[in-house]
Amino acid sequence: MIRWLWIFLDRPADRFDENARFWTTVTATSLSPTRGENSEFVTLLPESGRPSVKMQAVADDSRVHLDLDVDDVGAAAKRAQELGATLVLEHPDYIVLKSPHGMTFCLTPADRAEIEFPPLVTGPDGSQSRLDQVCIDIGATDYDAETRFWTELTGWTHRPGTLPEFARINPEQPLPVKILLQRLDEDRPTSAHVDLACSDIDAVARWHESLGARQVSRGAHWIVMADPADQPYCLTGREPE
Missing domain, CATH: 3.10.180.10 (2,3-Dihydroxybiphenyl 1,2-Dioxygenase, domain 1)
Structure with a gap:
């Protein structure tokens, strides 16, 4: 079962700060501390409510991908591949796949945080x-x-x-x-x-x-x-x- 859906805005590292300023402004959010092996990940934090947008600095072109929070990442990855997805990467914290016709998405472990929408x-x-x-x-x-x-x-x-x-x-x-x-x-x-x-x-x-x-x-x-x-x-x- 999918517990939460994250939008990931992947933007070129050499223009990441400019794009982070834009997206935090139009979503009325602030940036979390960076994380990842190369400090490439941030979450866009609203003033209240649970966040649902993250950003990633990438070396190649811009894109959007999804992270799906699930109860059992391994079982969900197996099911996705049975449905036609292709395995891209197995990381200790997540699994990266591509849909049958090419869209990248990740399966990530779910938490049980309360659902609260951010303000307009x-x-x-x-x-x-x-x-x-x-x-x-x-x-x-x-x-x-x-x-x-x-x-x-x-x-x-x-x-x-x-x-x-x-x-x-x-x-x-x-x-x-x-x-x-x-x-x-x-x-x-x-x-x-x-x-x-x-x-x-x-x-x-x-x-x-x-x-x-x-x-x-x-x-x-x-x-x-x-x-x-x-x-x-x-x-x-x-x-x-």
Whole structure:
């Protein structure tokens, strides 16, 4: 059983400080002390509530990956491989795998901390937002198989979205981070980006631009942005809760 879901923002080491400043500002968090063999890991700590976002300094390109807190890491890794995942690394503290079509994720030991959502983030003009969703971007040919993998791995309920290219997998117990599945119009390895729910997407976009992000494109109810490492993320018109 998945007890907690962590979003990991992997950013290049040579631009890590710049990106850490951006993400701590837009999530109203502060950085934990560094940890890891090369001091590469930090947690984004909200003023209250349980954190659900971490960052990692990496040598290569930016990406987003997930850490899934589970009761039995070894059993969960075995199950993931039975479902088609590939083993990447066995570490004493976690196991790294790739989904059948290429997305990195980690299985980590769960604790029993109480679930408490962090507060909403209020921008300079009063608009509110929350980083509350990871969108798994799946190539068109791989969509059915990859969707089946994530649904069976999590054991969560699959629900079609309002648009045919989207679906959700919902846990029985509410978590601060949701998972959205998106079918792309192209074929490429599975990856992920983060979404922020916003009370006013244009106001939040202006604030983020002032901090070093840029607008990439607009959709019906969202704006695609790029952070200071040029990693895409979305501001959505979903009401932040």
